[in-house]
Amino acid sequence: MSDDEDTDGVAGDGSESGGSAGEGADAADHDTGDAGGTRPDAENADEGDPDEDADDADVTTDERVAELEAELADREERIAELEERLDDREDRIADLEDRLKRKQADFQNYKKRAERKREDLKERATEDLVERLLDVRDNLRRGLEADHEDVASLRDGVEMTLREFDRVLEEENVSEIAPDPGDEIDPSRHEVMMRVDADVPEDTVADLYAPGYQMADRVIRPAQVTVSTGPTEGEAGEAGDDGEETASDGGDPEATAEEGSVEEST
Incomplete structure (x- = not known):
């Protein structure tokens, strides 16, 4: 019995060994199958799903179109x-141009x-002056028509008329320009007729030929x-001699008194 038991034990061990070998072969086949099956999955992952790619492209296009439409609307x-x-x-601009045209028309009017108005004022002022x-x-007409016994009465009438005429000019703010001999020449108020020798400084008024008027x-x-050209040399010398004689005469009052007494006795 012991021998049979030993034989059975060995056989059992062989069976177990065989079972282990079978299990190892099955595991190897399974791994090989997994390795072989992994390759198609990877290829499928690389190739992707065409329908999904088309959907993604459609979504991107729609988004771009929406963006462009929104930009176009803006x-x-x-x-x-x-x-x-x-x-x-x-x-x-049209309103301003219209207003400008109206303003220009108003300004011209x-x-x-x-x-x-200026012409009317001028005419009225002239009428008022002529009336006075x-x-x-x-x-003047009455003075000429009247009989005067002498020249003095005629002169009085003319002087009275002149005073009346000057009064009218004064009311019109008109004054006479009548420079005196020796006054400086004013080109804006004086008109030079000629240059003459005179006993006044050179380039000054020598004589008044006709008065001027200003309003x-x-x-x-x-x-x-x-206008004076200045005194001549002869006139200057005579003026100097007259001054010396006057000074000499005034220097001896007693001689002057004696001459006066002699003249009185004569």
Whole structure:
């Protein structure tokens, strides 16, 4: 029995060994199968799913189209805003041009009215002056028609008429320009007629030929004058001699008194 048991034990061990070998072969086959099966999966992963790729492309295209449409809408809105602002500017420009034309027309009308008013004032002022001068003319005419016994009465009448005429000029703010000999020449108020020798400094008024007149600060007619070229040498010498004689005569009062007494006795 012991021998059979030993044989059975050996056989059992062989069976176990065989079972282990079979299990190792199955495991190897399984690993080989896994390795062989992994290669197609990797290829499928690399190739991808065509339907999924098409869907992704469609999504990307749709998003881009949406972005472009949104940008286009923004630009159209901006264009509409700019067009509205342009219309407002054009309306503003048209309004300003219209107002400018009206202002120009109003200014031209104002200039015409001012010119007419100035002419009316000038005519009325002239009429008023002529009306007052008519009184002077009437007085002159009456003076000529009246019988005068002597020249003195005629002179008195002329002087009275002249005073009346000067009063009219004074009321019009008209004054006479009448420089004295020796006054400086004023080109704006004096008109030089000629240059003459005179006993006044050179380039000064020698004599008044005709008086001038000015209204306020405006010269109506300049005074006509002659201008001195200075005294001649002979006149200067005579003036010096006269001065010396006067000085010599005034230096001896007793001689002068004696001459005076002799003349009185004679």
